[in-house]
Amino acid sequence: APASDSQQKSPLKPPPNNLPVQLTSFIGRQAELKAVKDLLMTGDVRLVTLTGLGGTGKTRLALQAAADLIDHFEDGVFFVDLAPIRETEAAIAAIARAVGLRETSDRPLLDELKGYLRDQRMLLLLDNFEQVTAAAPRVVELLQDCPQLKLLVTSREALHMRGEHIFPVPPMAMPKVDLKQPSIEQLTQIESIRLFIERAQLVKPDFGLTTENAPAVAEICSRLDGLPLAIELATARISLFSPQALLERVGSRMKLLRGGARDLPVRQQTLRDTIDWSYELLDPGEQRLFALLSVFRLHVRSG
Template sequence: LDNFEHVLPAALLISELLAGCPELVVMATSRERLHLRGEREVHVEPLTLPSPSDPHYPDSVEALAAVAAIRLFVERADEVRPGFALTTENAPVVTEICRRLDGLPLAIELAAAWVRVLPTPALLERLERRLPLLAGGARDLPARQQTLRATIAWSYDLLTAEEQTLFRRLAVFVGGGTLEAAEMILGTVENPISDVLEGIASLVDKNLLKQAEETGIEARYVMLETVRAFGLEQLATSGEESAIRRQHAAWYLDLAERADPVLLNMSPGNDWLWRLVTEQDNLRAALDWSHQTGDAETFLRMAGALSMFWYLRSGFGEGRQWLNLALASRAPAPASVRARALLGAGLLALYQGEHEPAGEFLSEALKLYRSLGDDFHAPYSQFLLGVVAEDSGVYDRAATLLEEARALFDATGNQAMVANSCYHQGIVAWGQRDLVRATTRLEEALELARATGATFVIRWIVERLGIVTSERGDHSRAAALLHEALIHGQTSGDIHAAISGLPMLGVLAVANDQPALAARLFGATEAIGAPTGQSVIFQLPERTSFEQAVASARAKLGPSAFDAAWDAGTRLTLDEAVAEALAMTQAIIEARAGLVE
């Protein structure tokens, strides 16, 4: 029985037939469950597509051509343009086309038909507005299958009026949303949905929505992007798009501002960090909407509140673009809002190695926060000015600013930031080549950080303590410390620390007489850090250690071998580079254990 969703009341007749005919088996296709006893539901999922981050991602064009979605595209493209084949040049574009179409066979077939008149890169570009393009199916297909819009509209027309309202409103979420967010956003507008959970359950039953794989305690629901595109069309013509998008932006602004103090204070904040990672597309959509509609205060508040998130996730380039746009507006905004955005802009500029603009942003933020009597953000701005001086090699000024900031944090009982200040005092001592005092400060900072649970600071301290320990000649203990930092980094979500730690591990590799590994790690640092806009080897005193290690590795290997190893490193992913570094530190630790035994 095909397309049973159109005659669902007849399901009772099926039940009677099954009861009267014990040997009868009924196979029905339907966009909605029949809700009969004994019913076994088999979902027909879209054609799967491996992610480039998948360790089993096909490593050749031949293997990629065997992936079902790509094979279907190539077959249909060959029908309209004989000789079309997957090549090294077009494979990435074809893969992205299939991914944009969610692996839906009908969508892939309709898109492939355009290869007759469009090169694949042009086809991919036009998929930004996918529904108008995905038309022109075979004339011998049912009308509802000749365009993708008609196929989705077929299901949409079967919904009740309230289900249609819920469906189009849910299309505002990019990459899905939580039940809590849906209830708050859709329940606080004019004509709210009476029972969002019940409505979502119905849309899941009708396969217009699906529950995401569980990643925590929050239920999360997603639409296929092709389905969402139809939902957005309906939302745009409903007259309620502005109200829904305004509530969406308000919800995600609140989320960002709740996460901000946790991340800024280096508190145990992994859950908040991962939550923002999950909601990254919604956060971008909210930023873009507030910017495009001229809601300057919301835009400025959100950009400032997300700055620490961008720092931890190594989103320096993206973060600075948003912050520059937000700060460029001279629309009236509370001083505290502007100060927070300035602090964020200074933070990101600092870690892109742009010390002069970083200092200007932070000095302005400090002035505003002092005028407001803010006893957290004012010392925080001063603390970051100390880090600007530290990274610029102006160690005496850095020591003064950090000591003052530490005293201010201590006066308010903020031990997490006392630990962070103490950590940077250790870095300053390292830059001044006082390795004993650097070790003392770093060990003190580590004790404070562990006591307060300053999750991210612990990783940074352990890593720098490892390098200082290596420079003092204890390579075995240095390996143990850097190994701990690597393990910690695999669960913390702090991509910035993971990338910035690679050259330090290269320094240890040189000290451990592994110049080829060091060169690979240096190459990986360059390749992985560049797209993020992150400057990881131009800050002092790390730069000094890095440059000495590079010169030593080059001398040991010779220019050709060094360049080859560096080039090999540029092809490593972050996970692969970390795995190589872990193997090195583990080997040093095991060798030390063997000597002790």
Template structure:
């Protein structure tokens, strides 16, 4: 009879395409999860930045560190926070026992196991975060790697913001032979050649390709959708149409969730998770080209007869939910900045 403790749990989905770039991020997150005092790491970032793909690679890299395995829990189909523990329990194959609470069953199962839980798309079930904390507290050798567009805000959480892919400097472009050293360009070329195998980088299109990646803020999902358009549009025509990127970056793969099939769907997923006040602030922030100061946004609220006192907490929430960034360089006033891709989506909504 097979000894249960020698069976390593593994259910990570196989990836059909290589992970491009992310060497530094892989190393950093792996190092974080290998630290004895770190039990919960949350990969945060705007939709389409590549949190899931990075997390799957990290979990694969760490498989030998967890003798009882790695468990991938897909939370995107789960809208009720009360079902998160049930989803983890079901994924691990734990059977219900009478009226015993599922959290108790899960804790009994995992309390002596060296296990990594990878929970993907936690942003729509954030109220379940305290339950995850209870599970980790009861199971000293279990660690959790979470992907979420918003931080969980629980004790012991270590946030790792996932940045966009590295972009080329348009003022100092390398030769066409080495432009793919930038992960954003390499991803664009990989997707373009998947759609049009004879597509090549030339002296005539190298700058346009770089500009496409920069225009799309280095967001992997947007770059992938743009690369697929090379089948129909040459680079210069594609770049021109990115003035209205929401209408161009559509028709993603059919075997992914609907929110990942178009750029608009991806951003709508994040917008729909905001409350009414956050949505209003998001729309108002989108009118500022190149960012704005806190005082500027408060001025808009004051002019419209609304309470400017909300802006500070609202902006903090949008930062937590990866829709807004802050810059506070030495000697400069605090500014709020949106990625241009996110800002364009905000402009589509009826203002204010």
């Protein structure tokens, strides 16, 4: 056979990966990043699931951890976008495509994939698993047959598989309310505020934290619960509204938080879309409960 057909791995070539390049800076999350990487580097940890609300930063954290670990997986690190997928077979096909497996035989694709990945030291990042959780048992079968394979999953909900290590991704650190007269310097250290400043500078290059706008910026970040997606959506408006004016509108945050980047996934273009996406994943009984709770919340608020 020609040399190019051999399975030999060259120690000089960097491991392959298909991680999407990020167009914005990665901010903060140093403790979370370390925790996720430590988990993935622990020998018997094979499945790590980052869970949390829509827009809390699961994908971004997973991508950063995966990128940092490229050198630890000599056969590669591969990103699989499961967001558009609803069926188990389609999920398996998406994984096969990501790792470069072409369908060649009439064997079931999962068997083919198991054979293909058997000796591979590989990390798969399975992104947005929440709407194909039914596929979890089949996908996790891969771990039994491929002893060197590891899975890093993002999902609004845990997969509830044996051996799953759940890592809840918290919102970004928020300004503390008891911080009465914080300095600009102190405020700039806080993750959610740094995200606000850096994203505001994308639309308004001369934006900076000042003694006038700092209290409003801090208040916006707390009112948005430190949710990175919400903060990014809010800063998209900074060329129209001062932070003080934004703050007045955060009360009706559903209306304010429109107009996110058009190349964001549809489910993330507005905070409403993010909530709708989660809602559509609930079964009818859960949807009724959700409706009841939102009515309840309205009453509490107006009371």
